Amino acid sequence: EIVMTQSPATLSVFPGERVTLSCRASQSVSSNLAWYQQKPGQAPRLLIYGASTRATGIPVRFSGSGSGTEFTLTISSLQSEDFAVYYCQQYKNWPPLTFGGGTKVEIK
Amino acid sequence: EVRLLESGGGFVQPGGSLRLSCAASGFTFKDYAMKWVRQAPGKGLEWVSGISASGGSTYYTDSVKGRFTISRDNSKNTLYLQMNTLGADDTAVYYCAKNHWLDFFDYWGQGTLVTVSS
Numbered sequence: 001e002i003v004m005t006q007s008p009a010t011l012s013v014f015p016g017e018r019v020t021l022s023c024r025a026s027q028s029v030s031s032n033l034a035w036y037q038q039k040p041g042q043a044p045r046l047l048i049y050g051a052s053t054r055a056t057g058i059p060v061r062f063s064g065s066g067s068g069t070e071f072t073l074t075i076s077s078l079q080s081e082d083f084a085v086y087y088c089q090q091y092k093n094w095p096p097l098t099f100g101g102g103t104k105v106e107i108k
Numbered sequence: 109e110v111r112l113l114e115s116g117g118g119f120v121q122p123g124g125s126l127r128l129s130c131a132a133s134g135f136t137f138k139d140y141a142m143k144w145v146r147q148a149p150g151k152g153l154e155w156v157s158g159i160s161a162s163g164g165s166t167y168y169t170d171s172v173k174g175r176f177t178i179s180r181d182n183s184k185n186t187l188y189l190q191m192n193t194l195g196a197d198d199t200a201v202y203y204c205a206k207n208h209w210l211d212f213f214d215y216w217g218q219g220t221l222v223t224v225s226s
Contacts, residue, residue, distance in 0.1 A: 032210070034212035034213075036153075036213075038153075042218075043203055043216035043217060043218055043219055044153065044203075044213070044216055045216070046212065046213060046214050046215075049208065049210070049212050049214075055214065056214075087152065087153055089153075089212060089213075091210055091211035091212050094155075094167070094211060095155075095158070095167045095168070095169065096155055096169045096170070097143070097155040097158070097211060098155065099152055099153040099154070099155070100152070101152050102152045102153075
């Protein structure tokens, strides 16, 4: 099983700041990495797939990078609607499909 | 517009059973694999089960193997999850999710809550 580890667990930021979230895989997943955003009481929403491709309708302030075992989600200028929990997910080797534990982005 | 609508959740005693359904619309259901993902209260996301577009292949996380059965009816555009021998660790919101062509999820339902308690 590929273990996905996200850091930090919580990030406190001011609106307008640049935010960088990390995701590490226990073995290479190539570029088979997706990022999701989840707000309280809502289902997750796909942000990024293929490590760096924005999903339909996702604002350009969201960008993904990395390959192999190290990945980054960057929000260039945090908006009020971006405060949420972010999860990474690998789809290189499964079952099982595996998610990271999440990073909560909260208002500072 | 893609829509996924789960139903069938509720309160059940340990050892009991539930059958979840997910009604799909807005896309050609028979062309896509589908998955179930759950989220325990206050916890992260956990993949539970998956099924191929035809229904011929099914997959499960180890903790539910032998207890849960995923199925689909492509004539009714509906995904199912039969859950037997439920335990407290199965308490979660269960989401159905549509596969992209690869095994990530481009659309999610709103979820249905399953509570296992005596």
